[in-house]
Amino acid sequence: MTRLTDLSLLTGWLPVTLTVLGVLGAVWLLIARSRRYVTVTAPIVVLTAAVFTTALYLVVEEVWRPLSDPIAVSVYVLIGIAVAAVLLVVPRILVRRRVWTAVVTVLAAAAVLVAVGVRINLIYASYPTVGTVFGVDELDHVAADQLTRTAEVVTGRPLTSVWHAPAGLPAHGKVLSASIPPTASGFEARDAQIYLPPAYFADPRPLLPVLVLLAGNPGAPEDWFVGGRLARTMDEFAAAHEGLAPVVVVADGTGSQLANPLCLDSRLGNVATYLAVDVPAWTRANLQIDPDPRAWAVGGLSYGGTCSLQLATNCPQVYPTFLDLSGQDEPTLGDRQRTVDAAFGGDTAALLRVNPLDLLRTQRFPDSAGAFVVGADDAEFRPQVERMYQAARDAGMDVRLRELPGGHDFALWSAGLRDQLPWLATRLGITP
Numbered sequence: 001m002t003r004l005t006d007l008s009l010l011t012g013w014l015p016v017t018l019t020v021l022g023v024l025g026a027v028w029l030l031i032a033r034s035r036r037y038v039t040v041t042a043p044i045v046v047l048t049a050a051v052f053t054t055a056l057y058l059v060v061e062e063v064w065r066p067l068s069d070p071i072a073v074s075v076y077v078l079i080g081i082a083v084a085a086v087l088l089v090v091p092r093i094l095v096r097r098r099v100w101t102a103v104v105t106v107l108a109a110a111a112v113l114v115a116v117g118v119r120i121n122l123i124y125a126s127y128p129t130v131g132t133v134f135g136v137d138e139l140d141h142v143a144a145d146q147l148t149r150t151a152e153v154v155t156g157r158p159l160t161s162v163w164h165a166p167a168g169l170p171a172h173g174k175v176l177s178a179s180i181p182p183t184a185s186g187f188e189a190r191d192a193q194i195y196l197p198p199a200y201f202a203d204p205r206p207l208l209p210v211l212v213l214l215a216g217n218p219g220a221p222e223d224w225f226v227g228g229r230l231a232r233t234m235d236e237f238a239a240a241h242e243g244l245a246p247v248v249v250v251a252d253g254t255g256s257q258l259a260n261p262l263c264l265d266s267r268l269g270n271v272a273t274y275l276a277v278d279v280p281a282w283t284r285a286n287l288q289i290d291p292d293p294r295a296w297a298v299g300g301l302s303y304g305g306t307c308s309l310q311l312a313t314n315c316p317q318v319y320p321t322f323l324d325l326s327g328q329d330e331p332t333l334g335d336r337q338r339t340v341d342a343a344f345g346g347d348t349a350a351l352l353r354v355n356p357l358d359l360l361r362t363q364r365f366p367d368s369a370g371a372f373v374v375g376a377d378d379a380e381f382r383p384q385v386e387r388m389y390q391a392a393r394d395a396g397m398d399v400r401l402r403e404l405p406g407g408h409d410f411a412l413w414s415a416g417l418r419d420q421l422p423w424l425a426t427r428l429g430i431t432p
Contacts, residue, residue, distance in 0.1 A: 003131075004130055004131075005129060005130050005131030005134070005136045006129055006130070006131060007129060007130045008128065008129055009118060009121055009122075009127055009128060009129060009130060009132075009133070010121070010122060010125055010128055010411065014130075015118050015122060018111075018114055018115055018118045019115050019118060019119065021111045021114070021115065022111050022112045022113075022114060022115020022116065022118075023115070024108075024111065025085070025107070025108035025109065025110070025111030025112045025115070026081070026085065026108075026112050028092075028104065028105065028108040029042075029084075029085055029088040029089075029092050029105065029108050029109060029112070030042050030046075030088070032092060032095040032096070033095070033096070034095045037091065037092075037095050041091050042088065042091070045084060045087045045088050045091065046084050048084075048087060049080050049081075049083040049084035049087055050080055050084075052080070052083055053076050053077075053079055053080035053083060056076065056079065057073075057076045065333055065334040065338070066218075066258045066260065067217055067218060067258070067260065068216075068217045068260050068262075068302070068303045068306070068328065068331070068332060068333070069216070069217065069302055069303070069328075069408070070380075072123055074123060075120055075123060078116045078119050078120055079116070081112065081116055082112065082113055082116040085108075085109045085112035085113060085116075086109060086113075088109070089105055089106065089109045092105045092108075093105050123407075123409065124227070124408075124409045124410060125227055125409040125410040125411040125412075126223070126226070126227040126409075126410055127226065127227065128226075128227065128229065128410075128411075132226050132227075139174075139175045139225060139231055140170075140172055140173070140174045140175065141174065141175050141176070141177070142174040142175065142176050142196065143176075144176060144178060144286070147176070147196075147287075149288050150202075150203045150204055150205040150288065151204075152203070152204035152205075153204055153205055153206070153207050153288065154204050154205065154206040154207065155206075155207050155290075157429040158426070158429055158430055158431050158432045159206050159208070159244055159429060159430050159431075160241060160242070160244065160430060160431050160432065161432070163199070163206050163242060163244060164242065165198075165199065165202070165242035165243045166202055166203075169198050169199065169201070169202055169242075169243045170198045170201055170243075171198065171235075171239070172198065172231070172235050173195050173196050173197040173198055173200070173231060173234055173235055173238060173245070174195075174196050174201070175193060175194065175195055175196070175225065175231065176193075176194040176196060177191050177192070177193055177194075178191060178192050178194055178282075178286070179191050179192075180192050180251065180274075180278060180279055180282045180283075181278065181282065182270075182274050182278050183277075183278055183281070184270075184273050184274075184277040184278050184281075185265075185269075185270035185271070185273035185274035185277065185278050186270055187255065187261075187269045187270050187271055187273070187274035187278075188255055188269075189251070189252035189253075189255055189274060190220060190221065190252040190255070190256070191221070191252070192221055192249055192250060192251045192252060192279070193221040193222055193224070193225060193250040194247065194248065194249050194250065194287075195225075195230060195231060195234050195247065195248040195250070196247055196287075197234060197235075197238045197243060197244065197245035197246070197247065198235075198238050198243035198245075199238065199242070199243035199244045199245070200247065200288075202243065205288055206244065207288070207289060207290040207295075208244070208245070208246060208247050208289050208290060208295075208430075209246045209247070209289070209290050209295035209296065209297070209428035209429055209430060210246060210247050210248075210249060210283060210289050210290070210295065210296050210297070211246040211247070211248045211249070211296075211297045211298075211299060211323075211424065211428070212248075212249045212250075212251055212275065212279060212280075212296070212297070212298045212299070212319070213230070213248055213249070213250045213251070213298075213299050213300060213304070214250070214251060214253040214263075214275075214298070214299070214300030214301075214303070214304030214305075214307050214308060215250070215252075215253070215254075215300065215301065215303075215304050216300075216301050216302035216303045216304055217254055217258075217259075217260050217302070217303035218257045218258050219254065219257070219302075219303070219304075220252070220257060221250040221251065221252055222250075223410075224248075224250045224301075225250070227410030227413075227414070228301070228410055228413055228414050228417070229410075229414045230248060230250070230414075230417070233414065233417055233418045233421065234246075234248060234421075236418075237421050237422075237425070241425070241430065241431065244425075244430050245425075245430070246297075246424065246425070246428060246430070247283075247287060247289050249279060249283055251274075251275060251279045253271060253275060253300070253303070253304060253307050254271075254303070255269060255271075260303070260333060262331040262332075262333070262339065262343055263275070263303070263306065263307035263310050263311070263331055264310060264314075264331060264343070264354050265354075266343035266344055266350075267342070267343055267344070267345065268342065268343050271307075272310065272311065272314060272315070272354070275298070275307070275311055276311055276314070276315040276318045276319070280296070280318060290429070293317060293318060293319075293320055294320065294428075294429065295428050295429050296318065296319055296320070296321065296428075297319065297321035297322060297323065297424055297427070297428060298311050298312060298319040298321075298322050298323075299322060299323030299324070299325065299417070299424075300323070300324070300325065300327070301325040301326060301410075301413040301416075302325070302326050302327065302328075302381075302408065302413075303327075303328075304325070304327075305323075305324040305325045305326050305327025305328075306324070306327035306328045306330075306331055306356075307327075307331075308322045308323060308324050308327065308370075309322055309324050309327055309356045309370070309388060309392075310331060310354070310356050312356075312365075312368060312370060313356040313359040313360060313363075313365070314354055314356075314359065316365055316367065316368050320367055320368050320369065321368070321369050321370065321424070321427050321428065322368075322369075322370040322371075323370065323371050323373070323416075323417070323420055323424065324370060324371070324372045324373070324385065324388065325373045325374075325412075325413045325416045325417070326373070326374050326375065326378060326381045326385065326408055326412065326413065326416075327372075327381070327384070327385060327388065328381065328384050329357055329384040329387050329388055330355050330356065330357055331355070336348075336351075339351065356388065356391075357387075357388065357391055359395075360388075360391040360392055360394070360395040360397075361391065361394075361395070363395065364395055364396045365392070365395050365396050365397045366396045366397075368392075368396075368397045368398070369397060369398035369399065369427055370392060370397060370398075370399045370400075371399070371400050371401075371402065371420045371423060371424075372385050372386075372388065372389045372392075372399065372400070372401045372402065373385075373401075373402045373403075373404060373412075373413075373416035373419065373420060374386075374401075374402075374403055374404075375403070375404060375405070375406040375407045375408060375409075375412040376403050376404065376405055376406065377405075377406060377407040378406075378407050378408045378412070380408070381408055382403070385401070386401065389401040400423070402416070402419060402420065404416060404419065
């Protein structure tokens with residue numbers, strides 16, 4: 001029997017049911033036995049909500065622009081519906097001042113709000129199950145002081161040719177939360193979330209490759225484990241390869257939920273140095289992994305995808321392999337001039353010196369390889385990903401482009417990682 005926390009919020013009967021209840025709640029809020037309410041009060045409230053939402057859209061998308069990716073218009077429409085539902089509660093109760101009317105009205109508004117949340121979640125697929133909404137964590141965590149170095153290690157390329165899983169190997173990997181100090185960068189990052197595959201807990205221990213993953217904007221490292229279902233993807237791969245999988249360091253590339261420091265060194269923070277110097281140095285010093293850069297890759301979704309290509313072009317000696325999931329064709333705060341002004345004080349040349357597209361046009365990268373993944377329905381990002389794929393190919397990179405069913409959401413990014421993991425494993429030295 002399926003547990004309540006395991007119920008899907010993306011498919012099946014639950015999202016449909018919650019949406020229907022929201023529609024019924026909206027009908028209750030809009031209709032009453034009062035001509036004045038139906039013809040005057042309710043329309044005024046709905047118009048007010050529409051004006052508020054339009055103003056919100058203009059402020060966020062045209063003035064403030066806190067995010068690297070524009071928020072879908074459909075999200076603003078849903079926000080407007082939620083605002084209207086809240087504003088209608090009191091007028092609807094006042095139509096008939098009875099206790100049961102008040103209770104039903106509050107429940108109706110709550111149903112609308114839940115339905116709006118469900119519909120927004122269907123756009124981004126951020127919370128795949130009921131449990132993820134309420135923070136139910138079924139990951140197997142491990143503390144740093146529980147990790148020890150083994151006297152013997154197993155090395156070889158590919159690892160599958162020299163590794164045989166010992167008896168009693170865990171069926172699942174474990175997750176370590178770690179604060180990676182910004183020794184060289186000074187960038188104040190949130191804790192990294194690190195996936196350690198089952199083979200990491202063997203003795204002797206195989207020297208595993210490292211995949212540094214980055215979340216989007218807005219976002220946090222935990223997003224890869226919630227919407228991205230990272231642990232499940234890696235566990236499935238490990239189960240098919242005697243416990244072997246990359247160690248995945250999900251590092252913080254923004255510093256906060258809404259920050260957009262563009263994944264470069266600028267007035268907005270030294271993010272590039274943090275990810276290219278501090279993160280690898282800490283990982284090599286604190287985890288028993290393969291230190292060879294050939295066994296290292298960087299990847300990410302959306303903002304993180306853009307960032308992965310930035311690191312691959314600016315620091316190919318650190319990250320000769322990358323995975324760009326729905327990235328942009330350049331780091332941006334909305335437009336080129338705004339970006340240059342905020343990050344470099346108006347110095348366009350400073351941006352061009354680190355911009356991936358410009359680097360790919362002027363340099364060669366014969367030792368680099370990467371994979372680009374984008375959703376077939378991602379009208380905004382698909383042309384940008386295709387442009388960067390062609391530029392990388394022209395610059396001598398060994399690259400591949402994969403278009404998967406879907407849009408710009410966690411369902412696509414989770415599928416993209418799963419799709420490219422066999423290629424990454426071969427590139428990083430796990431499989432032949």
